[in-house]
């Protein structure tokens with residue numbers, strides 16, 4: 333019987349020639365991903381006029397594939413350039429709500445092993461004048477990581493920022509346990525799932541967190557420059573996009589510069605303009621491969 337990892341391995345021609353120790357940086361190129369990139373170059377060379385026509389279709393498809401892998405509504409999945417971009421969008425949404433609610437005294441609890449992709453947007457917010465206390469969790473040696481986060485949370489907490497699987501130690505935070513402990517939390521739970529999306533089943537985390545961010549190029553085996561933010565419907569409806577561009581509106585081709593008639597779909601809420609075209613196509617195929625594991 334062929335094992336699942338043999339099926340997965342057969343997608344990567346490089347592995348016939350080399351041993352590649354993929355430790356969560358750039359994934360090797362899969363044959364299905366190469367095929368879709370080549371098809372895109374072919375489309376560009378021979379039918380350039382069709383590129384624009386099929387632009388949104390590619391995003392719709394990757395949204396649909398990811399929604400079945402993550403077991404969430406497709407409308408919650410927002411395209412971004414990567415984890416850092418996605419978490420900047422999420423931070424901007426939380427800050428917009430905080431400002432709108434009167435900028436009350438607040439703190440942001442950050443996991444002691446947070447990747448800079450999730451801590452820097454908050455450090456930058458304080459640099460730009462947001463009066464927030466940045467509170468790093470400080471577990472004692474051997475202490476449960478979730479407990480040390482819980483201990484740092486209080487009634488003034490605005491957000492809890494967690495890296496699901498650490499890029500340095502490989503340790504994993506029990507994010508679902510943390511969320512369940514606070515069923516009526518007033519703070520937002522923000523998850524960097526760069527080292528878990530595609531490698532672990534993260535449907536429960538996606539269901540419980542306010543924001544989950546991850547790139548295509550790691551355990552989803554996709555290209556660099558594409559990532560996703562899965563936001564809770566409440567954030568999309570209540571706060572909306574922190575950034576807008578010509579493609580953010582209901583009918584982008586009207587080019588009505590005087591009216592911001594926002595698109596109802598989350599997909600286009602954060603799609604600023606002409607985005608990567610090969611990226612989402614390749615991510616769709618790549619995501620399908622990652623499901624084999």
Ligand SMILES: Cc1ncc(COP(=O)(O)O)c(C=O)c1O
Nearest residue numbers: 414415416447449499526527547
């Ligand atoms: C845990 C974690 N978060 C974020 C990133 C960076 O992601 P991106 O390049 O998509 O911003 C990495 C990259 O190694 C990572 O390991």
